[in-house]
Amino acid sequence: MTYNENEGCCKQKSSYRESYSSQAVDKDGKIFNVEIQRADKGAVAERARFNSSIIDANQLKKKQTYTDLKESYVIFFTENDVLGGNKPIYHVERVIQEMGTLFNDGEHIIYVNGSYEADTPLERLIHDFKCTDPKDMYYKELANRVRYFKETEEGVAAMSNAMEIMRNEAQYNARLEDLHRLVFAKKIDSFDEAKDFYPSIKDEDIQEIFDAFHIISSKLVKEYED
Template structure:
């Protein structure tokens, strides 16, 4: 039987909750489009914002988006998956995956290849002719110049080597890196400034600033962001508890009921973790 919480404990809990809320407000002030969680919130259903980013990065004015999905999981046939920050589909069926990578290690060539493969597998439906597969674009916007060549944008292409010359393979698969450190006096430089800016009033593009301003300054937008940050904390805490439970299950020294009590996870969750652990043995 659970004991009742006394008045003094309630006051302490309220004080902790208020403190956490104030910390969330301070963190919210510092968030930028370069923070993937904030970017995905600002670009969810923000067709104009996604179109602006793609037009600048690709150097094309004819980009029209008909679908935007954020934090979308994609799996291949073997079950390996990736969470796409922003997955957009153009009016000509071209598909775009826009990723934010603050860590250089997360923007490696193999990660780009993995995302490109998943995107192609998602595009091609059973029975489709591979010759009709639309172009796909995996775009990494990185906080640092991961290529180290001081360029604004890096286009990764496949080429056919013929003697001493190269010809574009033209398979329609595109990987692009955008240097978040770039500050040239052009559209890309202005865009990267906005991605690193935490004050909407200092941003160049109003279509991006408007969304950032809503989630940072509007009462409803702030409440939405604080709820998202609370959910992220709860998810992180639950994932930590699950990892601990898995270690305890593997050790085999405690009954499942005791593991559930210790980790404060539902018994059904512990049973599910046990089944998953046994399948991997």
């Protein structure tokens, strides 16, 4: 499995300061977008939809068809029980309501409830994500990584640099999400119009948003026709 730390599904860091994101691809091409969210607002349903849509938009190259899309997983580790069901983990899937069966479109959304307490491997992992002292962690892999960033000169420098990058990009990503919202609300209809409103946003990022919009629109039309 390959991964990029601090990399969101749109090749960008999260715009929320209370979050950390990472993306990985396994040997079968399945894509995993993972976010650790401390703020409830960062794990709303629309955020999951946004991440899934951009993952799809980034996958397809020229001459590829929709059947070439790989399975994708958007996973939120949340500090609170955002969905309110008092469950340790929630699996969100599209369902054909009239048949009571899964739609099986390859998109998966998972919420891991960080406030749930139980003595299980999952809850021990959640504990380690919230823990700040590596001596108190269950999993040595995470403990060693935290120790590197907190207790070595090289790690501290790397973390300081990462925080500076996150601060510098937060404003850019906020504008990017504003543009995404306006495009999906059909208030901005073209690339040129988007560029006029947001001249500082990179051309490729604008194009990714419009590509995601067209993919989602095509899916909705196909679902309606079927």
